[in-house]
Amino acid sequence: MEDYYYMEELVQKIPVISICCYLFWKIIKHFVKLLDVEKDPMIVLVTGAAGIYFYDFYAHTSYLRADISVSKSLYRCQIGYALVPMIARGEMLGPDQPVILHMLDIEPAAEALNGVKMELIDAALPLLKGVVATTNVVEACTGVDIAVMVGGFPRKEGMERKDVMSKNVSIYKAQASALEEHAAENCKVLVVANPANTNALILKEYAPSIPEKNITCLTRLDHNRALGQVSEKLDIHVGNVKNVIIWGNHSSTQYPDVNHATATTDLKETPIKELVSNDQWLNTEFITTVQQRGAAIIKARKLSSALSAASSACDHIHDWVLGTPKGKWVSMGVYSDGSYGIPEGLVYSFPVTCDKGEWSIVQSLKIDEFSRAKMDATAKELIEEKSLAYSCLN
């Protein structure tokens, strides 16, 4: 009998105790929030931030095609200028991550670079905890957590392929050393300047203590362009299209692949190939549109893409650091581990998911014959670029 009353009392006490624990927990959470401890700022480096040098859009196309003539006009590169306010507004690392910007450019651009620093101060951005504008590569690289390499040497009229490659090789060699010696541990690197894949490879070769998984190049722009083209074709919102892939080199040999892409309509995911039901378009016009989009932008604007390149650079870093959403992958130029029969030792664009600050190549996707040929062609170009780069080093 006593046991029974004991049990009854206990049963009555449990809800009371649970409620007390719950309320206590809520109070603790509330106080922790009140403390509102701000995260430590991350240091983000942007090279080529002044935006006054010139960028040759033919760098988008293959460096090895002899039939492409050098463009006569030179264009302003504004990627850095578009990028820095995005970073300072939290679009790269999240709205609660304070940042310190390090901006690097060459000596002739020092005044313009300082003008950008002045504007960043004028914008009174709450997340921006400091700005360093410098022409000194060591100062720029010190303590850097994220490095976005927009600076490079553009091809000028009359220059040989080998000369352009040679100049970029020496730029990336120098920056590799500085990063290796002065950047924060686990610094993540994104190379934007063309030839992006090969510049990233040079960087990797000359910064051996930076883990190879931390050196990437930008193909997210092409990935986003592919999403955009599909969404326009299907007349649906781009936010409902996902899982395209950009394979290979960020050049005109890139292979935009929608074989595994899907669109979400009415909560249902349908393969793009089914919805478009025009393999002819997918295998020809769609591919060339994405491959040549950079040139199309230049033709319209008389300037190369800056807004979209900067935005895609933010997406690349954002997803890398904060993770990709479940069920979604993105394209990143990463150090090949031999997946999908791609030679190791190249920086090649693959489909990847990201988690806890690390990317992983999406494995076991089926590759048809058409795709195989395209993937191999762009790998071949990368191998040739690699040889050219190495020949410049000797």
Place this chain on the structure above:
Amino acid sequence: MFERDFSGFSGQIGYALVPMVARGVMLGADQPVILHMLDIPPAAEALNGVKMELVDAAFPLLKGVVATTDVIEACTGVSIAVMVGGFPRKEGMERKDVMSKNVSIYKSQASALEKHAAANCKVLVVANPANTNALILKEFAPSIPERNITCLTRLDHNRALGQISERLNVQVSDVKNAIIWGNHSSSQYPDVNHATVAGKPVKQLINDDAWLSGEFIATVQQRGAAIIKARKLSSALSAASSACDHIRDWVLGTPEGTWVSMGVYSDGSYNVPAGLIYSFPVTCRNGEWTIVQGKSGLSIDEFSRKKLDATAEELSEEKALAYSCLS
């Protein structure tokens, strides 16, 4: 869904502004937007290039882009209008010529907005002479409530905060309640008499009235020119960012205890003549701005009074010049 209209935006400010709007900087991270971009026919291809880039960026919040040279198409259904387009002064041009060109631009855009924009459309004029362009717009769009037509002085306001933060070596987010009075020109009066850093008055912390009434004011007034000298281009990044701040605080409200500067239609507060677009300290709530009055207004010392009056005088002169162009 908000539709936004940028006029004249193949220039730098528009190009800096559109990705900010598409990312939710202007209206919040959960507010989908449709962008309407307007420019003159010679810029049509460049405008289309920007539209292509916006498509290429795959922004989740961006639900549509209209790139057009047709002012009616651009203004249709617009909830927020940011007027970046105007006629810049070229070498050798007289003030009257520049004013005359801008008057006709803003007159025609006023008609289009009035007839085709959404009810309660909010307007921000950025192109210079901002205050007077806004006034022309107001005169020729009488059915748009005068409280919905403003001009940008948030850039100067943010610049003032930036200068104080640099001088005191504090985070700019800790500095607040500067005021920009008057015209968005070199006669503007950057006033930190009521500004604070973490609750302490800026005047006390700086402890250098000579600097505050001399160099500080000149630096803020002439900052635009300093940026041009350094970049060889005018401010775009900071102007675009400040335009976003202006609209965001207007629509979503200013934080408690904080005011901002906006060029608004004067109601005679602080003895500023009514009928001008004049920059005042304002707080915003429920989509409406209110001039900071306090019990009897913010105290205005003699030095400030002169400055307030001088910039009002310049605005009255600009108004007269503008009206003479209309006759």
